[in-house]
Amino acid sequence: MRSYWFGDVVERGCIPSEGNTDARVRRVLSLRTTMDDFVPLDWEDAVACGICRDREEYLSILREVCFAVTELEIREQYAGKDVELLQMVRTLDEIDELINRLSDRVTEWHQVRNPSFSRKYRRTPAHVLVKNIARSNKGALGRVAVHVEEFSTARTELAKEVSNRANRVLPNTSALIGGLVAARLMSHAGGLLPLSRMPASAIQVLGARTALFAHLRTHSPSPKHGIIFQHRRVHNAPREVRGKVARALAGKLAIASRLDYFQGVPVPEFLDKAQARIDFLGRGGGEE
Amino acid sequence: MIRIGDVLVSKGEGNVYGERMLKGARVWDPFRSKLAALYYTGTGVELLPEMKVLYLGAANGTTVSHVADYTEVVYAVEFAPRPMQDMLEVARRRRNIVPIMADASRPELYAPLVEVVDLLYQDVAQPDQAAIAIRNCAFLRPGGHLILMLKTRSVDVRKLPAEVFRETVDALAAAGFAVQESVWLTPYHQDHAAIICTKPGGSP
Numbered sequence A: 001m002r003s004y005w006f007g008d009v010v011e012r013g014c015i016p017s018e019g020n021t022d023a024r025v026r027r028v029l030s031l032r033t034t035m036d037d038f039v040p041l042d043w044e045d046a047v048a049c050g051i052c053r054d055r056e057e058y059l060s061i062l063r064e065v066c067f068a069v070t071e072l073e074i075r076e077q078y079a080g081k082d083v084e085l086l087q088m089v090r091t092l093d094e095i096d097e098l099i100n101r102l103s104d105r106v107t108e109w110h111q112v113r114n115p116s117f118s119r120k121y122r123r124t125p126a127h128v129l130v131k132n133i134a135r136s137n138k139g140a141l142g143r144v145a146v147h148v149e150e151f152s153t154a155r156t157e158l159a160k161e162v163s164n165r166a167n168r169v170l171p172n173t174s175a176l177i178g179g180l181v182a183a184r185l186m187s188h189a190g191g192l193l194p195l196s197r198m199p200a201s202a203i204q205v206l207g208a209r210t211a212l213f214a215h216l217r218t219h220s221p222s223p224k225h226g227i228i229f230q231h232r233r234v235h236n237a238p239r240e241v242r243g244k245v246a247r248a249l250a251g252k253l254a255i256a257s258r259l260d261y262f263q264g265v266p267v268p269e270f271l272d273k274a275q276a277r278i279d280f281l282g283r284g285g286g287e288e
Numbered sequence B: 001m002i003r004i005g006d007v008l009v010s011k012g013e014g015n016v017y018g019e020r021m022l023k024g025a026r027v028w029d030p031f032r033s034k035l036a037a038l039y040y041t042g043t044g045v046e047l048l049p050e051m052k053v054l055y056l057g058a059a060n061g062t063t064v065s066h067v068a069d070y071t072e073v074v075y076a077v078e079f080a081p082r083p084m085q086d087m088l089e090v091a092r093r094r095r096n097i098v099p100i101m102a103d104a105s106r107p108e109l110y111a112p113l114v115e116v117v118d119l120l121y122q123d124v125a126q127p128d129q130a131a132i133a134i135r136n137c138a139f140l141r142p143g144g145h146l147i148l149m150l151k152t153r154s155v156d157v158r159k160l161p162a163e164v165f166r167e168t169v170d171a172l173a174a175a176g177f178a179v180q181e182s183v184w185l186t187p188y189h190q191d192h193a194a195i196i197c198t199k200p201g202g203s204p
Helices: A021-030 A043-048 A055-079 A081-113 A126-136 A139-169 A171-177 A179-189 A192-196 A200-204 A209-217 A239-262 A268-282 B034-040 B062-070 B081-093 B129-139 B161-174
Strands: A002-004 A007-010 A013-016 B002-004 B007-010 B025-027 B052-056 B073-078 B097-101 B117-122 B140-151 B178-184 B192-198
Touching: A007 A043, A013 A043, A021 A055, A043 A055, A055 A081, A055 B081, A055 B097, A081 A126, A081 A139, A081 A179, A081 A192, A126 A139, A139 A171, A139 A179, A171 A179, A171 A239, A171 A268, A179 A192, A179 A239, A192 A239, A200 A239, A239 A268, B007 B034, B007 B062, B025 B062, B034 B062, B034 B140, B034 B192, B052 B062, B052 B129, B062 B073, B062 B081, B062 B097, B073 B081, B081 B097, B117 B129, B129 B140, B129 B161, B140 B161, B161 B178, B161 B192
Parallel strands: B052 B073, B052 B117, B073 B097, B117 B140
Antiparallel strands: A002 A007, A007 A013, B002 B007, B007 B025, B140 B192, B178 B192
């Protein structure tokens, strides 16, 4: 017996499968074919099966089934909880870059218009400066500055959303380093599954690509941390234990990401021990 | 193949990806499509109206749409969801494209859907391109053609493109394919080669 999408072809004749698109979709998804002694289908068997009358009808029914299967599979691929988070965090990082660049540019432009303006001896934060520029300039400059401000507002909102979503999608990882940084780690790895497959040493230097390859090529020292430096326990740690903290944290993150992928719920007994260990090293303790 | 002057075209509904039109026909750009580049090098397999094609690595459906203009039916296999979304849109407008979302290196997953084809076209960015072609050979009729677009840099960036090329040709020949022709697609595509084979047996 040879099984195809439209039915089973037996020695004399053909047994059609159930005759609607949904049933055929289920059949296509459940068929297990092996390629040993495989005989490709002959569309005329489908006619013998009573599925269709001619070639045109055969292709039209086949297409209908294939569209349904494909749409189902695309939906399944996108249904992974990490897929949207990936887009969100990448958008966030791109907005950041855009805000930085444009506020710099707008400031330069403003300076040209106002010969007496200088940032020296002033501690005006960039966003306040952009606000002032938006208020004091007419025309395109003012309008661009307004847009930069609006992007800042959208950025704040998006950052909150990313953080909340990460707490749900990556509960353990987020508990260790915060939602935003957890989401960035995942984005760099390319998704939750690739992140959970990474060794701790790779997670430790994720996002430090330039330094890592400089180290591999020349004799420069190896990077101690990549994205995880953004977490306070790494960048607040005293210089001499920073590498140690980063290494321990990365080790715990590797475990956490696997818990996130396979269980998807916070595991307090793991988290408590991991937090204690990292804090202990951060205070300069440790036997290593 | 249809040419207007020196320009390769195909006849069908336009505006699939913003392609230029020339006297009502769709211009098939060799810099965008490797298959078009192959025809511009002066070789390739003539696409005929009664042909059935299995297309591995359909991507956004750009080249697929041109192939579908020439042939009877195209089974378009693509693995990634994002380009597949675009492909579906192309397939909705062209009644002779059958979209299949599957990994080309696992033909058993789409074997119940595909019939025997006259042309197996493969353009996948995978390291084991010869192996994928050999596995899909079951769908090719004896005497049918295989066009393999070899992305040498996807196979192994550390090896010289020429070396990858030779190894692939050898692997195909060892699997029983009769290698007819192999050309580099420069200047249209860097480090890409096309290998044309026939499956032995039957009438050519």
